[in-house]
Amino acid sequence: MFMRIDHIGIACHDLEAKIKLFAETFELTVVAREVNEEQGVKEAMLLVADGAGGGSYIQLLEPLSPDSPVGKFLAKRGEGVHHVAFGVPDVADAMDKIGAKGVRLLDERPRHGTMGSQIAFLHPKDVGGMLTELVQAARP
Numbered sequence: 001m002f003m004r005i006d007h008i009g010i011a012c013h014d015l016e017a018k019i020k021l022f023a024e025t026f027e028l029t030v031v032a033r034e035v036n037e038e039q040g041v042k043e044a045m046l047l048v049a050d051g052a053g054g055g056s057y058i059q060l061l062e063p064l065s066p067d068s069p070v071g072k073f074l075a076k077r078g079e080g081v082h083h084v085a086f087g088v089p090d091v092a093d094a095m096d097k098i099g100a101k102g103v104r105l106l107d108e109r110p111r112h113g114t115m116g117s118q119i120a121f122l123h124p125k126d127v128g129g130m131l132t133e134l135v136q137a138a139r140p
């Protein structure tokens, strides 16, 4: 079902400062920036590896407000890994299959994700304590 790790989402207070840190320390390049009002984040994607099935990225996330998912996470846990996202060929199909196994889906339908992707989240408590995202990339 999973084709690759699409991205690792990292929650931070200051997006520009963290972009600078990751770009300089790891020689990574920002390939996309976006404000996603629905998800309550300002984010940047830094390319780690490019492959035929899609890229792998570090996603840096700054909350748009304290009561957003990332804002609440930062208040409770501080900066760090917020979620891991796996590439799937068809996000609606993956939601059906995973939901049928009793895992709570945090989205009733696929939502708009970064770089034109379709995304859905799984409840961390049902998958070993890790907030898990399914990503159907815009480009194959």
Ligand code: MC0
Pocket: 009, 036, 039, 041, 043, 059, 061, 069, 070, 072, 073, 081, 082, 083, 085, 106, 112, 113, 114, 117, 119, 121, 123, 124, 125, 129, 130, 131, 133
């Ligand atoms: C909360 N919990 C986590 C967690 N957030 N566990 C692991 N990783 C996380 N990121 C744990 C809490 O510690 C708590 O456990 C339990 O889950 C319920 O959390 P809560 O604090 O009571 O509830 P909320 O209101 O903070 O909601 C948590 C939940 C929410 C995961 C349901 O954040 C959510 O729906 N997230 C999905 C959307 C999202 O995260 N969007 C931002 C990224 P205890 O043991 O204390 O009960 S958007 C994005 O990434 C887009 C742009 C993209 O990739 O394209």
